[in-house]
Amino acid sequence: MRLVKRRLLKLLLLSVVLGSLCMLWVSRPKMSWNPSYIMGYSWLEYTNEDGGPEKVCNCSAILRGETGALEQAKLLTITKDFKESVQIPDEYYINATQDCSQFKLSRKYLPYPLSQEEEDFPLAYSMLVHHKVQNFERLLRAIYSPQNIYCVHVDKKSDTSFFSAIMGITSCFPNVFMVSKPVSVVYAAWPRVQADLNCMADLYDASTRWKYFINLCGQDFPLKTNLEIVQMLRSLRGGNSMESEQIGEKKWRVTNSYQIVDGQIQATGKVKDPPPFNLPIMSGNAYIVVSRGYIRSVLEDSRIQALIEWAKDTYSPDEFLWATIQRIPGVPGSTWPNSKYDMTDINAIARLVKWWSHEGSQGSLDAAYPECHGNHVRSICVYGAGDLPWLLEQHHLFANKFDTDTDPIAVYCLEKYLRQKALAELHWM
Structure with missing residues (x-):
């Protein structure tokens, strides 16, 4: 009888301890999920x-x-x-991505965010490619994290095997997708800008969570980890980072009209009207680091829509359009058009x-x-x-x-x- 009582007492004590532990577990402070x-x-x-x-x-x-x-x-x-x-031939990637789980496992793509800070600060990428699948795949792997979102634009002139390989890779990830409206890119002409604009629109519509937009080409590669990129972008405090300087000797690019003939850009011999709203045209480059607010302005601001229409017959519009938008007052993250605010590509962090x-x-x-x-x-x-x-x-x-x-x-x-x-x-x- 005493033995039974002792056992009952032990069970009672054990239940009290377990109950207390359960209460502690339920009421514990919420900790950031750490996969490690x-x-x-x-x-x-x-x-x-x-x-x-x-x-x-x-x-x-x-x-x-x-x-x-x-x-x-x-x-x-x-x-x-x-x-x-x-x-590595294109066919390797076409075959390897038939089994997405094995492809991602063997290539060691990150299956989860490596920190709460990164998870809370997703990024949006536009990636323009036209050849060299291996370059693209290694770039994607280097910048991939599941909280980010990636739009891939394949030049419509690309080889069928290249397109199939890129399609195979992107299909293995829920947050990587092909642009909805691909274009045939012409060097130094408007379609180069249109390709980025189409990815901007797709990314903006696909998610409301991402904080910053970065555009890349297939021969870019990061110099920083995703965490370092996030921390550097946080430090911008809503600002943008890109080359944006007085246009100087490149002014001919925006004062004369150009058109595409047989896949090449050619001068028409016509002089262009001045830009809308007397906007000061700046010199820059095609690659930028900008806030979601900047992208919203590109897609919705009537001044920028007018500038876009005006720019469609210029030479190499990708090397002045973003830089000019960056100096329009009221655009989120922009700077004043005064030369004191000029930024070179060496001082910008984009590329x-x-x-x-x-x-x-x-x-x-x-x-x-x-x-x-x-x-x-x-x-x-x-x-x-x-x-x-x-x-x-x-x-950078x-x-x-x-x-x-x-x-x-x-x-x-x-x-x-x-x-x-x-x-x-x-x-x-």
């Missing part, structure tokens, strides 16, 4: 086993700028066998490009940046592995150009560095 509490994340690290032929390089030594490692990387990029070994004409030897006061360690295409540096130490010291969010056909080691080491840094940031949450 639920599962390990070491499987998201990039290792040599994941890499292709690039894994023979010592990325740590390359990022430290060690001469031997840089020379080895340079030698490999000009070796025929190595160049052939890193080529870093090395132009051949501004390169120079180290220590040269006449040079804006050191010489290119890769090669040049249309006077722009296609980065090599030797450019990485300098690139990672800059404040993205850089252009990268090319896995020309120097896959630069992309391999950069993406590996960013993933390791992103997971290291998680340790400190």
Whole structure:
């Protein structure tokens, strides 16, 4: 009888303790969800086993700028066998994305936000591509996070196999989609702007949560982790960041009329009327970092709609339209059109490009940046592995150009560095 009583007493005490624990659990302060509490994340690290032929390089030594490692990387990029070994045909992606779960798992796409801060600050991306599937896929993987949203515009002139591969990749993600109205892009002509406008409209309609818009092309690559990008955008406090300067010697682009003939832009010989509302036309570039309010103005502001119509027969409108809108009073995040507020591409955070004409030897006061360690295409540096130490010291969010056909080691080491840094940031949450 005593034994029974003792057992009943123990059960009673146990029920009281369990009840108290349950009450504590129910009434506990709500904590931010941290995936590291639920599962390990070491499987998201990039290792040599994941890499292709690039894994023979010592990325740590390359990022430290060690001469031997840089020379080895340079030698490999000009070796025929190595160049052939890193080529991935479009058909690989078409086949690999037949099983989306396996594709995302094998490529180690992030399945969850790595921090509450990132989850609460989603971003919207416009990605314009026309060739080089591998470039696009590695860029998407580098910037992918499930709280963000991505609009992909494939040039209507692209090869069928390229289109199918991109369609296969985007179909594997609920937050990545193809633009609803693709256009045939013509260099330096209006369709280049229209492609971004179509993605802007789709992104604006698709979600009300995202805070900032960033547009990219297939040969861009991030220099910062998603958390770093979020923190830098927060620090803008609603402002925008892009090149926007007095137009100067490029004024001919907006004073003469142009048209597309047989897929090429040509002058009509006609002089254009002045811009609407006497808006001061500014010089800039196609790539911007802007708030959701800026995008709303682009889509709805009557002044901007008039400017867009006026700009459709200009030369390279992508290199003045966004910069001009940035200086229109009342546009969210804009700055005053006075020259005191001019911003160069070096000071803006949107995108870093090395132009051949501004390169120079180290220590040269006449040079804006050191010489290119890769090669040049249309006077722009296609980065090599030797450019990485300098690139990672800059404040820009993205850089252009990268090319896995020309120097896959630069992309391999950069993406590996960013993933390791992103997971290291998680340790400190």
